[in-house]
Amino acid sequence: MSLTMQLLILILLPAAFLLPPAARAGEIIGGQEAQPHSRPYMAYLDIKNGEDEYECGGFLLSENVVLTAAHCNGDEITVHLGAHNIRKQEESQQVIPARAKIPHPQYDEEIDNNDIMLLQLDRKVKLNKWVKTIRLPHTHKTVKPGAKCSVAGWGQTGCASTADTLQEVDVEVLDDGACHKDPDGPYAHYNLSTMLCVGDPKKGKDSAQGDSGGPLVCKGKAQGIVSWGSCCPPGVYTRISTFIPWIREEMKKLHP
Numbered sequence: 001m002s003l004t005m006q007l008l009i010l011i012l013l014p015a016a017f018l019l020p021p022a023a024r025a026g027e028i029i030g031g032q033e034a035q036p037h038s039r040p041y042m043a044y045l046d047i048k049n050g051e052d053e054y055e056c057g058g059f060l061l062s063e064n065v066v067l068t069a070a071h072c073n074g075d076e077i078t079v080h081l082g083a084h085n086i087r088k089q090e091e092s093q094q095v096i097p098a099r100a101k102i103p104h105p106q107y108d109e110e111i112d113n114n115d116i117m118l119l120q121l122d123r124k125v126k127l128n129k130w131v132k133t134i135r136l137p138h139t140h141k142t143v144k145p146g147a148k149c150s151v152a153g154w155g156q157t158g159c160a161s162t163a164d165t166l167q168e169v170d171v172e173v174l175d176d177g178a179c180h181k182d183p184d185g186p187y188a189h190y191n192l193s194t195m196l197c198v199g200d201p202k203k204g205k206d207s208a209q210g211d212s213g214g215p216l217v218c219k220g221k222a223q224g225i226v227s228w229g230s231c232c233p234p235g236v237y238t239r240i241s242t243f244i245p246w247i248r249e250e251m252k253k254l255h256p
Contacts, residue, residue, distance in 0.1 A: 031169025036084040037092060039152055041134035041222075042166060044086050045119075045213060049074035057153040057214030059222055060133045063124040065254060067247070068213035069225050069238065070103035070117040077101065079121060082130035086154055087164045092130035097122045102250055104243065111189035115227040115238045117213075118247070120254050135221045139244040142196070142223065145175040149198070149218035151226060153211030171199045173218070174234055186230040194242050196224045199233030 043058035043066050058068035058079065066079055082092040100120040107114045125131050143149065152168040179187040179197035190197070198216060216224030216237045224237030240247075 031167050033163075034084075034152055034166040034168040036165075037082070037130050039166065039168070039217075040082065040130055040132040042081075042083070042152060042214070043068070044080040044083050044154055045072060046078040046080065047072060047074035048076040055154065056212045057155070057226065058119065059215040060125065060131065061118075061136070061247075062133060062251065062255065063127065064121040065251060066098075066119040066121065067215075067222070067225065067240075068117050068119060069115045069227055070107040071109065071112055071115055071227070072213045073101055073103055073117060077119060079119065081125055082128075083166070085165045094125050094131060096125065100254075104246065112228045112236075113189065113191050113194055114243075116225060116240075116243050116246075118250050118254075134215065134217070136244060136247065137221050137223055137241045140241050142239055142241040143173050143218045145173055147173040147218050149173060149216050149223065151198075151211065151214060151216050153214040153226065155211035171216070171233075172203070173198050173223075174200065178234055179236060187236070190236060194239055195227070196237040196239045197234050198224065198237050199229075199235045201233045203233070 041059045043060060045056040045058050045068060047054050047056060056068055056072035058066045058072070060081060061067050077098040079096050079098055080086060081094045081096070083090060084092070098119040099122040101117060102120070103117040104114040148170060150168055150170050152166055154163045154166060174197040176192050176197055179190040180192060196216065211226045214226045215222035216226070223240055225240060227236050227238050229235035
């Protein structure tokens with residue numbers, strides 16, 4: 001090995017160990033770029049809150065309603081549908097402001113419990129091959145541990161960088177005990193009735209910062225919403241089946 005190569009390794013190795021675990025994967029966390037428009041229900045949220053601006057994911061429930069996480073709230077929310085590369089002006093994209101934001105009334109910002117929010121769009125979307133809705137589960141009919149699901153988003157791909165194109169990764173639903181077992185650890189506020197524990201730490205596959213609000217999809221249904229987590233898997237997702245009665249009631253108000 002040349003002296004130059006040895007010096008390069010000595011320089012790069014310490015830098016690699018300084019990276020947080022979630023940043024080492026180079027993609028959503030252990031995933032890859034999604035096939036363009038293979039997830040036509042996906043929404044990209046551009047959020048402005050005072051002087052701050054950040055991004056979240058979401059997913060389309062009807063022609064004018066998007067579901068996301070309550071912590072993705074802000075003063076102004078612009079919804080991008082039909083997107084693959086959110087840095088380009090794609091002909092498939094429909095960009096619509098959110099007219100109304102409806103976070104769950106019992107949302108607890110401190111521990112991210114009941115982390116779910118409906119967005120009413122300013123106008124109806126045009127459903128086509130690029131923009132479609134996704135189904136929800138029945139009330140309290142949730143996925144079992146061991147279920148193979150997937151999650152996607154435009155969130156962090158490494159250090160502070162975010163993805164231009166939609167990234168996806170396959171994940172496994174874990175037993176609640178994987179998150180709930182340590183009452184003094186990072187999952188101390190894990191709630192068995194409102195949350196799902198997802199992502200095997202041994203496989204290092206999970207969502208990342210910026211993917212919040214996106215759906216956990218299992219057999220074609222949105223079973224969870226990306227909510228919170230520690231520096232590495234597992235991640236915590238809002239358990240959608242718990243909130244079906246609330247979603248239906250609010251949807252009736254929006255679609256009388």
